[in-house]
Amino acid sequence: MDINRRNMAFTVALFLGGAMLLTSYVTDITSWEAWVPALLAFFLSFAVVSIYLKLTKKYPEKHLPEIFVCVFGKCAGYAVSWAYVFFFLVIACFNTYSVSSFFVGYVMPETPDIVFTVIFVFICSRAVRLGIENITKISIFIFFLISLFIILNFILLLSQMKISNFLPLFDHSFYEYLQAAHTELMNPFGETVVFLMFADKIKNNDFRSALIWGIIIGGVMLMLVVIRSVAVLGVTISISAVPSYEVLRLINIKNMITRIETLYSFLLLILGFFKVSIIYCAISRLTAYLTGLKTEKSIINSVGAFxxxxxxxxxxxxxxxxxxxxxxxxxxxTPFVFIIPCFLLLVITVKRKGEKAK
Amino acid sequence: MIITLAAFLYIWLSDFKNTKGNIKERAVFLLLFTLSLALAILISAGVKTISPIKAIQTLFDFLHISY
Structure with missing residues (x-):
């Protein structure tokens, strides 16, 4: 067992925090009411995570493809696991592109995004080479750094926050709330399915509490960021590409403390790095397992290039x-985050009941 | 193109030794390496229409699965 509970919990929290860059996907749909689907997704995420926890309880200290092989057999288990490789690759691409397009759009406009992508993936590959254990070890320090920054700018923005920015309440259609909550639930909360790839590296009970505490801490952090953005921007939040970043542009304390968003951009970079590194680590591990390699060391750079x-x-x-x-x-x-794990749990339950009946 | 090839030379030099002469490890490494190199050369040559995400979007549009 290589990862301790505390490190894992803060890693999950930072993984969720990586979605601060993507809050516009919810604010685009429900504008000033973005906090409603965010809160809904936060509560629903516990139902989704409870499926993962039941899986790890039934197959303690096994990672996701091992569970697939145990339940579905080698052939079908490998096929489903390859589908997960594809899913992890797509979410890694999406997050990598989000980070690089943010940096190219806001911080380094003259730089071609491919340059930023290659450098970013290269840095992630260095971290993946050190292993998930070492990535999780720095999570506490980074978490407190980011929390301190969020609390500090929350205080600096207090004078610009208005309760009226939250009004009118429940002005959107049910369909819009559903779309926003579904989007938020699948990304980032549902993406925590990635952590099932490391379930064998941590004690079963520790994994359960780490995942739940990680989601609570990360979810509260995300909620704070969304509420802060809505409180300051109000209706105009829907025209911001990155609300959590643009809100910081408004901080101006006597013309002395300004342009604080530049600092925040580096924190977003660290969060993006954390998230992509963990997904990258999962892809390498899963590919190594499926191709029968003892370690993923020899394929890390090739996976990164891909x-x-x-x-x-x-x-x-x-x-x-x-x-x-x-x-x-x-x-x-949805199939990877919810349907397949649900089906897996159902098959396990039916199989166990069949064995008991015999 | 030169930068792409230099990057892949670096990957070869740093990872090939990690295969430690194991045939299976070498085969997997070579497969992934070739796949990535082919994709990188295509991108360097200006081909950008081979996106799997675009393929998923087209499929979802066809099935009317989107918001």
Whole structure:
């Protein structure tokens, strides 16, 4: 057992925090009421995670493809696991593109996004080479750094927050709430399915509490960021590409403390790095397992090169990625996040009952 | 193109030694390496229409599965 509970919990929290860059997918749909689907998704995420926890309880200290092979047999288990490789690759591409397009759009406009993508994936590959254990070890420090920054700018923005920005309440259609909550539930909360790839590296009871505490901490952090953005921007939140970033542009304390958003962009980079590294680690581990390798060391860079290439061809513009995020991503993720784990749990339960009856 | 090839040379130099002469490890490494290199060369040559995400979007549009 290589990962301790506390490190894992903060890693899950930072993984969820990586979605701060993507809050616009919810604010685009429900505008000033973005906190409603975010809150709904936060509560529903416990139902989704309870499926993962039941799976790890039934097959303690086994990771996701091992459970598939135990339940579905080698052939079908491997086929489903390869589908998960594809799913992880797509979400890694999406997150890598989000980070690089944000940096190219806001911080380094003259730089071609492929340059940023390649450098970003290269740095992630260095972290993956060190292993998930070492990535999780720095999670506490980074979490407190980010929390401190969020609390600090929350205080600095207090004077610009208005309760009236939350009004009118429940002005959107049920369909819009459903779309936003579904999108938020699948990305980022549902993406925690990635952590099932590391369930064998942590004690079963520790994994359960780490995942739940991680989701509570990360969910509260995300909610705070959404509420802060709505409280300051109000209706105009729907025209911001990255509300959590643009809200910080309004901080101006006597013309002395300004342009604080530049600092925040680096925190977003760290969060993106964390999220992509964990997914990248899962892809390498899963590919190594499926191809029968003892370790993933020899394929890490090749997987990284493939990831960078796929990111480069996946989206042609920021609009393209927003279109994917708001319209398709939730539907694409649903089978991997919810339907397959549910089916897996059902098969396990039926099999165990059949064995008991015999 | 030169930068792409240099990057892949680096990957070869750093990862090939990790296969430690194991045939299976070498085969998997070579497969992934070739796949990535082919994709990178295509991108360097200006081909950007081979996106799997675009393929999923087209499929979902065809099935009317989107918001």
């Amino acid at each position: 990831l960078a290439c796929m990111t480069a061809v996946s989206f042609t513009s920021g609009f393209d990625s927003v279109n994917w995020g708001t319209k398709y991503a939730a539907f694409f993720a």
